[in-house]
Structures are given as C-alpha cells and as structure tokens.
Amino acid sequence: MRAAPWYQPPMTTSWRLDAEAQIGRGVTARRFRLDNGLGLITAVDHRAPIVALQTWYRVGSRHERPGATGMAHLFEHLMFGSTDSLPPGEFDRLVERTGGESNAATWVDWTYYRLSLPARDLALGIRLESGRMQHLVLEPTPVEAERDVVTNERRERVEDDVDGWLDEQLMAHAFTEHPYRWPTIGWMEDIRGLSLPDIRAFYRTWYAPNNATLVCVGEFDEAAVLDLVASSYGAIAPAVLPEVPRIREPEQTRERVVRAPKPIATDRLLAGYKAPGQDDADWATLEIIATLLAGCPSARLYRRLVIEREAASSVDAQLTPFRDPSLLRLAVTASRGHTADEIVAEIDRELAAMAAEPPHHAEVEKAKAIAETDFWTSLVDVDGKAEAIGHYETALGDFRKVNAIAERLAAVTDDDVARCVRSYLRTERRTVVIAEPESGRRDDDQDDDD
Template sequence: MSIDAKKLAQRLNRHAPKNAQIRLVAEKPFGPQLTVRTWNLANGLRVHVVPDDSAPVAAFQTWLRVGSRDETPGKTGLAHFFEHLMFKGTPSHPQGELDKLLEGVGAETNAATWTDWTHYYETLPAAQLPLAITLEADRMQYLALDTEQLDSEREVVISERRDRVEDDVEGMTSEVLFRQAFREHPYGWPTIGWMADIESYTVEDCLRFYRQYYAPNNATVVVVGEVDEPILLGLIQEAYGGMRRSRIRRPARAAEPPQTRARRKRLRFPTHAEKVAIGLRSPGLGDPDWVPFAVLNDILFGGRSSRMIRRLVLQDELVTECWGALTPFGEPGLMEMGADLREGVTAERVETILWEEIGRLHREGVSERELLKSQSRLELGVLTSLETAGGKAEQIGFDDTVVGDPTASFARLDAYRAVTLDDLRHIAGTYLRRRSSTTVLVRPTAGSQR
C-alpha cells in the first residue's frame, strides 16, 4: 500500500494529544516484496508496520528493551518474573480474562524473556487486531499487583527453576557454564534468577521495575499482516498515547575481562551418563565476525554430515547427541558446544576428541563444499523463519531490539552468502582457542548409573 506519510501524520495528529503525536522515521524494504515503516509516538513508543495481505491474519508483538542483563545482584530474575506477572490482570481485565478473550477469537498468545529483551505476542485473525491492541496497552499501563498475586507467582517460578535447572542436568550444566565463563558481566547469571533472589522479591521491587521498564520509550510494537495502516496507527495512538515516558536508569554493566587461561568445573549430578559442555568466547550479534562464526559452527555441528556429529555420533559412537550454538546476544557471548555421552564413556575422552577436531580444522581448514552446504542451510533457516506473519514480526522485533535494525535479517542473509574460506580461517584463529575456553564435566552421582 502506497501512502503519503506526511499527510497521514498530519491527519492522525489533528486531534491527538501531545504524547500521541506520530511521525514516520524510516521506510525500508523488507525482502523483495514487503516494506517496513517505522513510526514514533512523541512519548517514545516505536511502531514497525509491515502490511502483508498474503493471508487474513495479523501478528501483534510488543518488545521491551529489558532482560536479565539489566538486573542487579540480589534481584536477578526480575525480568523473567515480571513476564509471569503480566498475565495477572488489570482492573479492566481481571486475571484470566486476557487469555479467555484471545482464545475466544482463535488467537495464539505467549511471552518470552532472555538476556537482552522481553517479548509478548499475539497472532490472530486480522479483524481482531483491535482486541490485541486494547489488551496489550491496558496491561502495559494498569497492571494489578498485590502481595497475594506475587506470592502465588513466586511459587510457580520456584517450581519452574527446580524443574528446568536444579532437577535437570542440561539446565544445571548450562547455568554453571555461563557462571564460570562470565564472572563480571550479568550474562553470567541465569535469566530465571538465583533461587535466593526469587524468594526475596517484594511488591515494591516489582512495581519499581514495572514503572521504569514498561514504558513507551522502552518499547517497540511490531504489526505484520493484513492491516489498514491509517486505522491501525489511529488505534495505537488512542491506546498508547496517554502513556508518559519513564526515566530509565539502567545499572552499569561491568565489561567481562579477556580470558587468558582455560577454566574447568566438575559436577556431580543424578544422571545415567557423563556429559561435557565447553564455552568459547564469541562476538555480539552486531559484530561482523558473528556471521562467519555461525557458518563455522554449522560446519562443525549442523546436521548429520557435520564434522562433530560424523565423528562422535556416527563413527566413534561415543555420544547420543552433540551440539554447538552461538549466542545471539547484543554483547559478546559464547559459542556453546557439548555432548550427551553413552554410558561408560568418560567426559575427558569426548573432550579430547572435540579439541582434536578443532585442531584438524586449524591445520586443514574448511572445504568449499562444506562452506556452500552450511551457507545453504543457514539461508534456508532465515527464509523459513520469515514464512509467517508471526515469524516476520518476531524477526523484526528481535533485530530492532538487539542490533537496532528491523531489517537486519536480510543483511544477515547477504552476509551468510558472502562468507569466504579466509573468513573462516580468521574465525578459527581468533576464537577457537583452548586458553579462552570454559569446560564443565558432569559425572553421575553414586548409584545413579544403571
């Protein structure tokens, strides 16, 4: 849809209050056929709109620029905890009504929190978009919160932590790995928070967090689908225009010092077989090194023909599963690699083979065939993630929040295609170094082996 942005803004602003005044700040292609337009309200709310009439559906997403890295010692996990509290209701829509109303119109809704962001989303019939706008704006302004609700949700999160971390070998291993790798930066504490911190939250803690971070100047709304843009923007002005900016004071984040010596940690856990996890320092998502590092990670761990899976799973049959992943964090993170071992296999043996394969990579490099295969796999992954309205909205909101560019997925796609063998040699020499690694070795507790 072609629009005259200046005339549209003038019409929308004619009777709008000061905080709701709107202006177009950017218009960029989103792939070969779509356009993303970015509008700002005077109160700081950012709105990305992608009209797409390929299906009569719409995705409405809210991205908050707050995650676990914005917390403070003693109050870890608040961002995740608050994601739970946002479903507790408002005076206009008591607890349970949001889900009931959205389910009644066939909507899908949920939320998520990680290190750099918090994210709420709905995918629903396009005609029901006004309902999503009303409900999201309402809980962003008028959340009802008291001690009883806080204590009730605290028990839910405590149970979640026990299930996903304290009683789960993968969760515990990952938590220990990040704690050992990041001794200064808040990426070293878990998004769900430490148990003692979860147990200590007060209503005042939560309200302070809400007032500071759940503000229009810390939020981005993304709408993708069959929408009438002028009507949509008018609804957003009406729903969000009464909100005031917050004075956001983020805690100072300590930079993680360079790691010059390998770190190791041994764990005992009630599991049937041993486990190994290794973390290597990696660049932030916006760093030019991130894309070639992702390609190299795929060559090592992407699919059954990758080097590590061929060696450890298929050839030597030492592990039931192995994996590698690059954190998509805004600041430098980790390349995680690890394996679930077969019974009777030692973690040290598998650790040795992981480093043998990395050594072979340093000596022999990567073949052109391996590079092309991984480029194709990663390209397919990006394009598949953009097939639906919800997928498009999620990628726009994520990239805008983490790297400041709502169209970064297409720049990343071009960058994947441009990676060279020299780029991979640079990544291997810069990041795949044992002296900057962190290793966690897990052994079964007495009596837990079969």
C-alpha cells in the same frame, strides 16, 4: 534501507516515520515513533487474514542487579494477571475466544509478549496490550501466586534438570563481570526475596512507552493501526529510564572447567567459547562454523563423535544471538563407555584441523546453504517475521540489521572460517561444564544384560 521524512497520516496525532526496509520478499517494514517515545513497526502482508502483534521491551536479565535477579522473568508471568479493567484470567480468555494465542518470553537482552490473532481482532489486541502496559494490578496475592509458579519452574527446569543445570553453570562461570553471568530465571534466593515495592518500581521504570516497540505483521490497514495505537498509547507518559552501564567482560586467558556428579547414566558436557556479539561481522562466520561442526549428520563433529567413533549419542552446536559477548556452545552427551574428557580431546583435534587448513569450499558452501535456509525459513510466517523484527530492533537497535545478517552469512569464505576458528575457538577462551554419573550409576559399570 533508507530514512524517511515526517509522515502525516490522516489523524490528530503525528507519527514520525524514521526507517523502512524490505523484510524477506514482498514485505516492507516501516518504523514509526510516537511523541511519548513508543516505537511501532508495521509490515503489511496480505497472504492470510491473520496478524502477529508483539510488544518488545528493552529489559531482560542483564538490566537486573545482583541480589534481585529474576525480576524480568517474573514479569513475564505477572503481565498475564489482572488489570484495572480485567479480572484474573480474562486476558487469556479474550484472546482464546478469538481463536488466537498469547505467549511471552524473557532472555538476557529483552522481554516480549506475543499475540497471534485473526486480522479482524487486531483492535482487541492493541487494547489489551496498552491496558497491561499502564494498568497492571500488582498486589500481594497475585504477586505471591506467580512467585510460587516461578520457583516451581526453576526447580523443574534447573535444579531437577541436568541440561538446565549445565546451561546455568556455563553462564555463571564463562562470565565473571557481565550481567549475562546470572540466570534469566534468577537465583532461587533472589526470586524469593523480591519485595513488592521493588517489583512495582521495576514496572514503573521499564514498562513504559519509551522503552517499548510494538511490532505488527500481517493483514491490516496501516493508517487504521496508526490511529488505534495513537489513541490507545498516546496519553501514556514516558518513564525516566536509568542509564544502563556498558560492562566489558574481561578477556578470558585460561580454560575454566566445572564438574559435578548428577543422577545420569553417561557424561554430559557443555562447552562455551567466547564469541563477539551478534552485531559483529565475525558473528555470521561463527554461525557457519557451528553449522560445520554439528548442523547436520555429515557435519564434522557430529560425524566424528556419533557416526564414526560412536563416542556420543548427541552433539549440538549453537551460537547465542546476544547483544554483548556471545558464546559458541557445544553440547554433547557421551555414549556408554566413553567420557567427557575423551570427547573434549576429540573436539580439540577437530578444531585444530579446521584452524590449520580451511575446510573444502564445497563443505563451507553446504554449511552456508543450511544456515541461510534456516534463516529465511524463520521469516516465512507472520510470527517469525515479527519476532525477527522485534529482536533486531530491541537487542541490536535497528530492525534493518536482519538484512545485514543475511548478507554476512552469504559472504562467508573458506578463509574466514579458518581465521575465526584460530581467533575464537581456543582452549583458553573456553569454559566447560561436565555432569558425571553419580557413583554406581555409570552405564559402563552395569552388567551388559541390563
């Protein structure tokens, strides 16, 4: 990777080219900056006449405040509404008419909007995105309609869904100070109470060029895109961005356990171990550990619980790619006749064995091969490249860190695995949320003939 000098394309507005790096094989990404602070990362890929255009905003649930949670996610819905020049529904109709697709996502560190388009329609995409950055209509009728959509989504995905409840409770109890503790979708009371003045102020504050990065990957002429973006965004004034406090989560010194009855047949548990943020050197080692535990049918925890003991019907491990402290999460659904406490004991035995003696070299190399394959597979198509570029630029501050993650995965050693298990996967650093069958619903209480 290298910094580049001032870049003077053949146009009236000057762009600064301040970074470039190869992403995958044969594709070079270049980061430009407009005078109003807008970032633009281009990656020309001529293998197919398509383009991924994504707009990443440095605002997620961590930028909210208690009592007003869910605002970032609400905007994921509002941004597909009407603008000064487009009636309701017209945004999606224009995209679908091209044969393209539109979507969006919100998480703890970011919100992004994605368009997948034929290359010939890139100019339309740029016009649509610049329009909703500056001219979104935020009036009572559309706001209340989307508020209803979000409250219904919360009911379906959290309040009426056991896995959604497990996820929400894990974050709420694993974090005591950091804003990761509240759900991205928001608490129901907060969603209902978001006022129209606060919604408009959120839009004016965070949906600004100096808080956004456009990512364009696919077949296009770079100079033409620079001209299009400059003409569409250059006149948008930057916002005064509030200082985001860096909140340090206190060290967890004891295990936290939450239990609740749910309308399920067998126990389910979600355990989260405190882990460093994605930019930390140990994050890659923990990604390999997650793969060692449950990355394939022969993985240690999956083999022990599902195949050998038949104590669980499913086992999954995931390391969250957060900017600030992450969680290595283990999700297990118990089989009939087995309990969450029994499964937790098996997890402890497996982790103790990994901490006492590093896994065999061949086992670690297999896990690395799986993790690296998954990593590079995510960069195969233009949408995957754009998403990776946008995430690393927005969450970690530099898209070039995508390459650092690949290098760190490849460099993990057997001893690194044992060291990180001892350092991070300790009982006192763990939060466990358990959903148990309501009285009379447990499978082992039913007749064998059922």
